[in-house]
Amino acid sequence: MIAFENVAYNYGGGELLSEVSIRLAPGSFHFLTGPSGAGKTTFLKLAYAELLPTAGHVTVFDRDVRSLTRDDVAMVRRRVGVVHQDVQFLDHLPLAANVALPLTVAGRDGHMQDLTDLLGWVGLGKLADALPASLSGGERQRGALARAIIMGPDVILADEPTGNLDWEMSVRLLTLLVELNKMGKTILIATHDLNLIRQTKSLVAARVLRIRNRRIQLAGADL
Amino acid sequence: MTLRRRLAAMILPDRQADRVVPPSGPTAWLTTFTAAAMTFLAVFALALSLASGRLADRWAGALAGTATIRIAAPVDQMAVQTAAVLDILKTTPGIASARAMTDDEQRALLAPWFGPDLPLEALPIPRLVELTEDADGFDSEGLRQRLLAEAPGAVLDDHTRWQRPLAVGASRLNLLGTLSMALIAAIMAAMITLAANASLAANAQVIRVLRLVGAQDDYIAAAFVRRFTLRALMGSAIGAIAGTIGIALLPPVDEAGGFLTGLGFTGFGWLLPLALPPIAAAVALLATRAAAFRKLRELT
Incomplete structure (x- = not known):
């Protein structure tokens, strides 16, 4: 691999x-x-x-x-999903859009149910609309993990x-x-x-x- | 991906892709303002170019095919020399017609300077012979030689002496107008490149994140290119409308006089400024695309 x-x-x-x-x-x-x-x-x-x-x-x-x-x-x-210690998000987009970014750039925006499920799996289901600046360190890391694995x-x-x-x-x-x-x-x-x-x-x-x-x-x- | 598809991807709207680049502030206005100002100037350069072209055609057309012979001789020899000149012209190939101007016609010509009551017979005024050449034209140097030999007081003026500098001047003005438009396009490209570079540098983190999650250069560049192209198109449309209104408000022919009489558009020429916004958009597209790919290679 x-x-x-x-x-x-x-x-x-x-x-x-x-x-x-x-x-x-x-x-x-x-x-x-x-x-x-x-x-x-x-x-x-x-x-x-x-x-x-x-x-x-x-x-x-x-x-x-x-x-x-x-x-x-x-x-x-x-x-290859990558998670960094200092997670970088697009600060003007809400968490859900950030997590879905790999799908967006790949032109596969139709997987919204997957996104909802994924956010729930990493415990961020209620923060989908939150902007990155309002997230704690742990929430940002879990968001980064969700973003890293959303493309499978x-x-x-x-x-x-x-x-x-x-x-x-x-x-x-x-x-x-x-x-x-x-x-x-x-x-x-x-x-x-x-x-x-x-x-x-x-x-x-x-x-x-x-x-x-x-x-x-x-x-x-x-x- | 073919070039056509790549360019289409650059231009066609993509709401999702456009969202990933944050809306930027000063560079947005810089691009729109630059495009508007440059297009405003381009409208005037276009008008100048068209006007000088028309002027060159008019001067060349008005004088083409005619010439004048000026006979300066003592009063008692004037009739003899005039008749000799007319005889020469009758036998010169390439001349369709020739006639000596009457006293009244010469008086009318001189009236602007000497008034209407000029006593022509009391002054040593040269006699003017007007000739028109046929389609083949005549040999001006050969005619000069014959006049020198048979009518020494006659001088051929085939108008080239002063027609040529006028035509050259008009064509130079035309060239300057075209050059001005090219310079305006180059300045606009440079300004938009600077604005695009500033925007790309300000969004370096966004670009790194996009590359990290698998965005291709085309995708990232397109988000910037679309934005700058649209701004340039909008600014240029504003500039084109303002410039055209400015041209329309120039004084009319009979009031302004002189060179300004032709500075404007005629007929379908009024539609030409409509071509400037698409050209500005194309300049913006190419400039931003080049800047975006260069910057992407620098940043990631």
């Missing part, structure tokens, strides 16, 4: 990632951990073709990202999705992601919250990847 083969990435000020080889199999659940600045966000950006590797190959849905046109990248984004993507990438949330809300969001994984979605979550990883591993068979010294390795049994 997404594969890294001897991938390196250099920001210009030195190599951030080096010799990264990994494959995210369909239906798998992965955590990506490591200290701040280790390259977790860069890894995710490489995975959804926001960045191109400076060496090696990143393959998304069997296509090398270097061969993708800008339109191809847009089509890839419709199959094959892969969901989440970058510190619980970074701004309290423990209860973090667990609730993780539970939603576990449910999605049980529906067959491939999940990759970048986080430095080890307690959350332990909590999730009790719910799903998740693999934990760790970035250390610019390389990615499978974490040991301590996680």
